[in-house]
Amino acid sequence: MNRKLTRRTILRGLGVSMALPWMESVRAFADEVPTNSRVNEPPVRMAILFSGCGFHSRQWWVKGSGAEMELGEVLAPLKDYRDRLTFVQGLYNAEALKGNIHSSQTGNLLSGAPLASGGVIRSGTSVDQVVAQSVGHMTKLPSLVLGCEKANPSVHKNYSMLYSSHISWSSPTTPTPLEVYPALAFDQLFKDTSGRENLSVLDAVLEDASDFRRGLSQGDRQKLDEYLTSVREVEQRIAKAGKRGEMQGWRPTCTEPDMPRPTDGFPQDIVEHMRLMSDILVLAFQTDTTRVCTLKLNNDHGTLRFPHLGVDYMIHHLLSHTDSDDWLKVNQFFLEQMAYIAKRMDSIQEGERTLLDNSMLMLCSSMLNGNHDATKLPVVMLGTAGGQIKGGQNLDYRDQPNRQMCRLYLSMMNKMGVQLPSFGDADAPLAEV
Structure with missing residues (x-):
């Protein structure tokens, strides 16, 4: 091979480019690595998952600490990761208590900024985008913003519902474009030109991948093969998405559609x-295509239904007011997505650690429970940010004076190599995170 193997090396094909997973035999340029990292260590990644309307009021809890901590039933899907779990309770955004419910509790969730009412759009730049603006030049994509429910442009109680539909904000007046179509999210990672929807990414780069493989160690060859296989599997599942399966939302009496469904649709x-969005998140981090991602599993005040759980009689928002066994099932379904991502990330080895170890994976909501309690926000984190966060922690700030949610964001930014004197309403990070 005539080219040098570096972190900037990518596989190329017709209209396609594919970033590579972290490999021991591929060197990094010093200017690609944040100041708090060593040159040949994997980068730290940050992912924020969101579930609207809070959780079951009696089953969102943790007792004890370390690998033996007890988890409430909502958090039960995370039990295998207790040694790398950080449970945080008592943090809140003061500005979220000044407006209405839902919209004004979500629009500033990741910024702590004041919100404009009357249908006007004005919030604050969210923590993910602050980090993306600082480290995004090191990757193909500054950030990846994914969702599983489309945005709602209406107005609720004098506040725009765009607030409850977006957690990522590129500026105070601009919600970051939200990608809800798996095929288009996949294209963001790999495709460079439009109009090639039928071209397999993997087929396009196979020749280049074969050449590249010769310059790798035996272990990295296996890692490359596993990565290419995972890309193929995601491609195949995207092609099938929407062709069959349960219908989310109201189900008509007709059991079969009377026209073919476009394969690239919702x-x-x-x-x-x-699962597709979760896999795309993992691929994005695995290839270092981006180091920052948000995944909005649903909207606050959302309308998703869950026929696969036998819970198809009520939309998500209304179900959140019941605190029923069915609400618990839905909560666990959302936590299962986090557990699935963690399992996938933990199976990817990066030097002495795994991708999960080298990441911060946070799940949060705009309120503690369906009664709109935003005075204490639910937060659970997995991963150690490359050894910078101690796992197995159960942190309680309910009785502490300085419990701004933005203190957590300052801590997370620090782990990403972004040092700010203040953010939102906070001027100091959480010492424990």
């Missing part, structure tokens, strides 16, 4: 939709 199987 998936109607919520289970497959969330």
Whole structure:
């Protein structure tokens, strides 16, 4: 091979480019690595998952700490990761208590900024985009913003519902474009030109991949093969998405559609939709295509239904007011997505750690429970940010004076190599995170 193998090396094909997973035999340029990292160590990644309307009021809890901590039933899907779990309770955004419910509790969730009412759009730049603006030049995509429910442009109680439909904001007046179509999200990672929807990404780069493979160590060859296989599997599932499966939302009496469904459309199987978006998130981090991602599993005040759980009689928002066994099932379904991502990331080795170890994966909501309690926000984190966060922590800030949610964001930014004196309403990070 005539080219040098570096982190900037990518596989290319007709209209396609594919970033590579972290490999021990591929060197990095010093200017690609944040100042708090060593040159040949994997980068730290940050992902924020969101589930609207909070969780079951009696089953969102943690007792004890370390690998033996007890988890409430909502958090039960995360039990295998207790040694790398950080449970945080008591943080809140003061500005979220000044407006209405839902919209004004979500629009500033990741910024702590004041919100404009009257249908006007004005919030604050969210933590993910602040990080993306600082480290995004090191990757193909500054950030990846994914969702599983389309945005709602209406107005609710004098506040725009765009607030409850977006957690990522590129500027105070601009919600970051939200990608809800798996095929288009996949294209963001790999395709460079439009009009090639039928071209397999993997087929396009196979020749280049074969040449590249010769310059790798035996272990990295295996890692490349596993990565290419995972790309193929996601491609095949995207092609099938929407062709069959349960219909989310209201189900008509007709059991079969009377016209073919476009393969590139919005998936109607919520289970497959969330899994595809989760897999795309993992691929994005695995290839270092981006180091920052948000995944909005649903809207606050959302309308998703869950026929696969036998819960098809009520939309998500209304179900959140019941605190029923069915609400618990839905909560666990959302936590299962986080557990699935963690399992996938933990199976990817990066030097002495795994991709999960080298990441911060956070799940949060705009309120603690369906009664709109935003005075204490639910937060759970997995991963150690490359060894910078101690796992197995159960942190309680409910009785502490300085419990701004933005203190957590300052801590997370620090782990990403972004040092700011203040953010939102906070001027100091959380010492424990």
